[in-house]
Amino acid sequence: MQFAVIISVMATQQKSGYLSSLKKGLSKTKSALAGGMDKIIFKAKKVDESLMIDKLEELLISADLGVKFTLQVLNDLRKDIKERKIKESREIKDFLKEKISGMLTKKNAEILCRNDSPHTVMVVGVNGSGKTTTIGKLAYQYSCEDKKVLLAAGDTFRAAAIKQLQIWAERTCSDFISHQDGADPSAVVFDSMKAAKARGKDILIIDTAGRLHTNTNLMEQLKKIKRVICKEMEDGPHEILLIMDATTGQNGLSQAKMFHEALHLTGIVLTKLDSTSKGGIVVQIIDELKVPVKYIGIGEGLEDLKVFNPEEFANALF
Amino acid sequence: MFKNLSDRLEPILKKLKGRGKLNEENIRESLREIRIALLEADVNFKIVKGFIARIADKAVGSEVMESLTPGHQVVKIVHEELIHLLGSESSQITFSRQPPTIILMVGLQGSGKTTSAAKLAKKLKDEGEKPFLVPADVYRPAAIEQLNILGEKLDAEVFATNEQKDPVKICRNACAEAIEKGLNPIIIDTAGRLHVDEKLMKELKNIKVEIEPHEILLVADAMTGQEAVNIAQSFDNSLGIDGIILTKMDGDARGGAALSIREITGKPIKFIGVGEKLEALEAFHPDRLASRILGMGDVLSLIEKAKSTVSNDSAEDLYKKIKKDTFSLEDFKNQLAQIKKMGPLDKLMGMLPGMKGLKNIKIDDKAIVRTEAIINSMTSKERLKHQIINGNRKKRIAKGSGTHVSDVNRLLKQFVQSKKMMNKFSKMNLKNGLGMQR
Known part of the structure; x- marks a missing residue:
C-alpha cells in the first residue's frame, strides 16, 4: 500500500519536499506583507500617526482583509496609541499580529476524526477553486495514514471532471465510484456510500x-446531496469543506456565507496560497461565520496540502 | 449580506441628488462612501485613490458651481469616470490579415480558460468561422479530454494532442x-x-516566440481580490496581453477586478463569461457595466439578446397578431420558448432597471416547462380560443400535464393579463419598443 503510494507520487511529482515547498509557498506571502510592514514601521522610530495609519490601511486592504475590518482594526490601534499604550512604532507590529492571530485562534477548531466509518467528507466550492485537486491531496494524506479511501465523482456536469478525479484516484491508490456524465449526483453519492460501507472503507x-453560490437551483442540489448522506448515515457528513481560492477578494465572504447557510460548513480549505495572494479574506470569514480554516493548499503536488496553523498564518501576514 | 456596488452607490448618489448645493464637505463625505464602496468591490486601492482624486478634481470647482443641479453633475462625473476607467469602446477579436488568426488563452488555475476557449469557439463558429481548438494543458489531469468533449459538443475541430508533452x-x-x-x-x-511561477511563465514566452499569436487573452476570475492587479501586470509584462476575458460574472461578485485589471494594463476587456452554458459569453460593453454599477439597469444587453433569439419574421408576425387581437395560447407558448432561449429568467430580470429589489426572489425556470406542459395538454381548439376551457376541460388538462386545476387557472389568468399588456404595448408601438426590428 505505502509503496504504491510512494511510487505514484514519484511518478507524478518531481518537486521538492513537503517542508521546503511549504516554506516556499508561505515565504511569498510573507515577503509581500512583511516587507511592506517593515518599510512602513521602521522608517521612523516614533509613531507618526496619520501617515502611518494611512499606509497601514493600504497594506491591510491590499491583503484582502476588507475595508470594514481594516478600519475597525485601525480604530483600535488609534485608541491604543492615544492611551499611550503604544509608544514605539515597533509595538504596532505586535499589536496587529496579536489581534489577528487571536481572532484566528479563537475560532479555529480541531480537525474532526471520528472512529465511525466511513468518515465522510463532502467537498464544495465555486468553479475553479480547486476542489478536485484538493481531494487528490486529501486522499493522498489519508492513504499515507494507511486509511482506505473511496472517492465519489459527484461532479457529473463539467466535461471530463470524472476522468480528472479518476486520475487522482489512481495516483493515490484510492477506490473510485462514478456514473456517466450528466447523471444525478445524489445517485452517485448514494451508491458511493453503499460501496464505502460494503468495502469497509475508512474515508469517503x-x-x-x-x-x-448565487445559483439557487444548484445550491438546492447540494442540499439534496447532503440529505442523501444524512439519510444513509445519521451523523454524516462528518466534514463539509468549502474550497476557496486565496486570490478571492471580498466576494469570498459572500461565498462562505451562502454555502454555510445552505450546508452548515465544517471548514474551509484555502487553495493557491503559493501565489503572492495573502488570502486575507479568511480572517473576516472566521470572524463572522466562526467557520475554521482547516487546510491550506500551497502547490500542485500531492503533498502540497497543509493543516492550517493560525499563528503561522498570522506570522506570515506580519 | 454585502451590498452591490450599484446598491451601495445608489443611496449615496441619492443623497447628493437631494441636496440643493454641494459644498466641499458633503462632496468629501460622498467621496468617502464611494471609496469604501469601490474598495469593498475589490477595486485595487491604488486605483481607487486615483479614481477618487479625479472625481474630487472634477466635482469641486467651477463645473459644479456653474451647474444648476450639482447632484446630477456628480452622478454624471462618477458615471463618466467609471466608463473612462473601464475603457471607452467595446472591442472584439482582431483577425489577422493573413489567416489563420492565433488566439492564446492564458491565466491562473481555475480562472476558466478551458471553458472560455470553448465558449469563444462557439461564438466564432456561430459567426461563420471554422475554429480550431488546441488543448495545450499537459499538466492538469483530464484537461485535454475536457476540451475534446467540449469541442465535440459544439462540433468544432480539436487538435489531437494525444501523448505529446511539450506545449511548444x-x-x-x-x-x-x-x-x-x-x-x-x-x-x-x-x-x-x-504569475509568480517563473518556469511556467517562461514556457508561455516560448510558445509566444514560436507561434507569434495575434491575440493573447488573459482569462481572469471576476471574484479576484486586490491581487488582480499583480496577476494582470505580471502576465502583461511577460507576454504583452491583447485583451481580457472576465469570467464568472454571473455571480454576485462586484467585479471591481475589472476596473483594476483594465486600469493597470490598459488592455481592453473583450468578453465576459456569464454562465455555465457554452453560449454564456458576451461582448463586454464598458458603458453598460458602468450603468449597471450605477443602478441604471442593463436594458441594452436585454434588447441585444432579444434580437439574437427572435427572428424578425416572427416578431412581425407577433406584432400583427397582437394588433388584430388574435394572440392565442399557442403564440404564448412560442413566446415562452423564445424567452427560454434567452437564458435563465433570474439573469434576464437582473438586466431590467427597477428590478433590483426583486433580485432575491427565486425564479424557477421549471415554471416555464410546467406552463408549456399545460398548454401542450390542450387541444388545438382550446389553444386558439381559451374561453371555451371550462371546469371539465381544466380537470383534463391538469391531469394530462401532471399539474393541478389551480395551476391551469393561474396560467389562464397570466395569459389574459399578458394579452392585455401586449395590447397596451402595441399601442405604444411594440416593434420599436422592444427593439425587435431595426
Missing part, C-alpha cells in the same frame, strides 16, 4: 460540481 | 495542421499557472 470523499 | 511543440504542430485543413482561428488553451 465526495467531489461536487463547482457552482456559484 | 503542440502549438507548432497544431498551427501547421490548421493551415493544412484551412481552419481559422486557432484557439489555444494553455495550462493554468501562477
